[in-house]
Amino acid sequence: MDPTTTTLRTYTTCMNETEQDVSSSDMGILILRLFIIIIALIGLAGNFVVLWLVAFHMQKKTSFHIYIFNLASADFLFLCFRIIITLDEFPNLNFPYIFEVLLNCTYITALSILSAISIERYISVLFPIWYHCRRPRNISVIVCSLLWSLSLLLSVLEGNYCAFFSANLDMYRCQVLDFITASWLIFSCVLLFGSSLALLVRVLCFSQRMKLTRLYVTIGLTVLVFLLCGLPFGIYWFLLFWIQNEFSLYCFQIVSFLSCINSFANPFVYFFVGSFRQKRQQALKQVLQRALEDSPIMNDSMSNPTQETLQLERRQMC
Template structure:
């Protein structure tokens, strides 16, 4: 089945490889007259793990969306976090439905998802990487050139950037879906290789921005004579970037690069699980950083307050029973309330 598909980024969206592997375990082998075999236990376990991780991640990202969307006043960086949580939520929603369809062998559902909803996966993955790169880059600018950043940065820059990144990701995924996926079973469209090259180039640029800004920020804060004390926001961004490099990046490398060369065909299910772990880990990181070193037995902490602490951009004053003043969360003229 795989040799019928074009070796391009559409493979990232095409789940027929998984369906084929699934069906192979249900059909006869070596000329045997047996009609069916038991499903591959390893594949079932991996899909169940993916569904469980996706369900946990959906709950965590839903809480972040609720708090940042309706319970807190947004600032420069929380706008990016809000949009990143939205991209993670859509990604996990797709993977949860797809994994359950594979576990219960809903072949029709799997094929419908693969054929008509596959561009959604490209859309949310590119969007998520775009938001994470924007967070790291803007955080780096705010540390390296603080005066320029505070004086020249537009108040609504985060909102505008997120809208542009959503739009660009949507355009790329729609073009891929129109010129590549609709021609999977026929001939390849002439624009398909060009769109693949543009998409991969954009992802490589985002990765360079992400790693470059993260290394520059780490060097500025931890090395040299003019070191700046790291804040909780810095810790949140660094851990989020590190988890993405370990769990989220293999997904993009496999489906956007290795699939071109038909390499490691059985690696797909593992990188999908890792990508779900990455999207699931982000809310856990926010709440872990926000609650770290807090005296829970002396002070009642709500999820809202914990998330506020995770986005705090000034050194924290450790005093028992102290609540967060609004000024400590001020960034670029906006407050988190």
């Protein structure tokens, strides 16, 4: 036996196996990218319907309508930028880095607005008289504007100092900005989880139980979807930014797909809660309006309180 021939055959076999592994991994990544684009396109349509209904077909808007409108806007823009970045990963395509900065901005905004929704709902349960009688009218608009501005500021600063390592930028300043952004995400997640858990305990475990309303279910399902699908993207992108390993590309594609599922699922949560236990087919406007109403979940045979009845009860409370 010629040892040179044996060594050459072994080397050729290893090279063939390596090429097969590389081709199979490339095929898996390509399939994930295609799924991301498909899910994102469907999510764009769903969020556009929510934006259209809230903006032009809801006459009496509450603070939660304003929050849902901003959340749907953040999800809509997030999916747009996710499609652009996914297309950028294909050969012969090259988009500016600004789209990644805007993607991070919309992600931070969505998380912050979802935390604000959960906190405001808990305050409305804990202090109902103050909330319905003395709460400032435009506080939801102010909060959403501040959250959009803060998210854009954090994303632009981090993208400016952390995008181009080859340009000999200040690495320490980049780490500081990344730490500030990660701290804000952790703070928002703690507020989101804490307020949602406190609201759940308040509704289910106290001696004087409150009726389970559609608004509770809508907020609870939206928070649950984010914790399962949206949170991994924040953990990977901001907290594990400095960790590089051989599975980083697969991890990035998976968390990107989960983040698309998060933005894709929110409109379907609204329409599912609004149409739950409703045997009659109704317009999407009425279904979305019912999902955001603070009315108990009842059967069709029982009378649901109208919006005017709820407002009259709140006035009597004041």
